[in-house]
Amino acid sequence: MLSVRSKAVASVLAAIAAAPATVANAGGFGDLASTDWQVGGFVFVAPKYEGSKDYEVRGAPFIAPAGLGDTSRVQFRGPDDLRFRLIEFGGFEAGPLAGWRFDRDDNDAARLRGLGDVDGGFVAGGYAAYNLGPLKPFVSYHHQLSGDDTGALIRFGAETRVPLTSGISVQATAGASYADDDYMDAYFSVTPGQSATSVAGLGVYDASAGIKDVYLGLTSDVPLSDVWTLKLSGRYSRLVGDAADSPIVEDENQFFGGLGFSYRFKVD
Template sequence: MIDVSKPLVMKVVAGSALSMFAVAAMADDTLGLSESLYSIGAPEITQAPAANASPWHFSVGGGVVNMPKFPGSSGTKWEAVPTVSASYDRFFIGANPDAASLLSLGAYLYRDSNWRIGAAVTYDFIQPRSESDDSRLRGLGDVKRTAHAELFGVYTYQFISARASVLTDIAGNDRGTVATFDLMGRYQPIPQLTLTAGPGLTWASSKYNETYFGVTSEQSARSGLPTFSAGSGLNQLRFSINGAYRIATHWNVGASVSLAWLRGDASDSPITEKTSQITYGLFANYLF
């Protein structure tokens, strides 16, 4: 078990560290990648903050992740990701697992021993999609990084955590809105080792699906792919398996594997080569 003598805020930061691997916010839009962030690091909340606890907490680390070159790709690429975060009482900046982002600025609107509800502005760390990523993307144009407004909520009861979020593009880069839900079970065979696993799903707006999976007449002429109009609906089902090991008081290492299956128009798109997607990675973090 995580040391219950530590305050709640430190545990949230620890969760951040444990998860800060993988991640991108919805961001890079490898949806599986962004949700791995939460599933690795869902923090264990066991008590309220100690009266004399410092309101400041920090995490520094990084990791490497293998992810699809683009949503629906049959090829993969490696990315190195930093995991730096700071929190002051209910406010946070940088990597945060509840916001499922490496780059976030936000606050918890409500917290108790079971609930964490918050709002954040996040920004994509990894370029979502570039024509240069793969020959199949030639003529489709790049999908730009953007800023998102997010509302998220996490409910934890004993060894089960449920997380839901709504994320929408606020910078006008045609990224639309996505809503996610994940359910994770936690098991600790020894005090230092935490294992989590569970299913999740993502709903995407027509704007989001059109940007990633639609093919306009102009894009069709440039790329040779047939035209395709993508509507809103269930975009992805996934299952994540994660492990985090506390090797010392302030050090954590871990690994994550996320298996995702594109659904609806995302699976029917002529851009999509492979409907099953795998994202995995390794990370290490120092907490102080």
């Protein structure tokens, strides 16, 4: 089952993309404002909610310095993980991140009816990574600041880049996500009040903080011309622990696919 839900994340992505130019104009990293930029959009196919067996299509436009990868200060890792490399020396790098956490409606699935909605919102945090050559371990922190207080996630893992052909490579990422109590309560717990109003008759369930999933992701940029680039991404995650045992969850196996196009241009 697929449905289209539009999300107003353009202002979030534009604000993050503007950050490098702002720092550059302050004399931080040279004149990034006069470098190549790119504008485009992503289309995501993702579960209707975390643990859903049904999927929907979501879209997000973006504007950022060209690259959105290891060669750019702006790195895209997902809707809630657009990173800005602020610090870099040796193999170490770190910086802030931002993005958007999508909402969950109680009409997204039969077993959610009566539980109430969970509002999405703006996410902010930070990340750190260390380049060991072919392998880059990382850790990132993501906290929702607007909408409902759905707490924080800590992701950790490692990335590696595998060349395929001239000019084309695939970045593979493997890791796990730790969720705090607020996140687990918002997305996986069932309170006594929710149990009483649950149309599906779900029982009370208290999900504790801990590792909520393990995942494997692949991303690639495919140049189509001097100015156009095709962006591909895919991710598989498996819910574990209290998240997997939640009565809200329909399927522990979660898949994500993304496709986007970007247009490269120069700003003087």
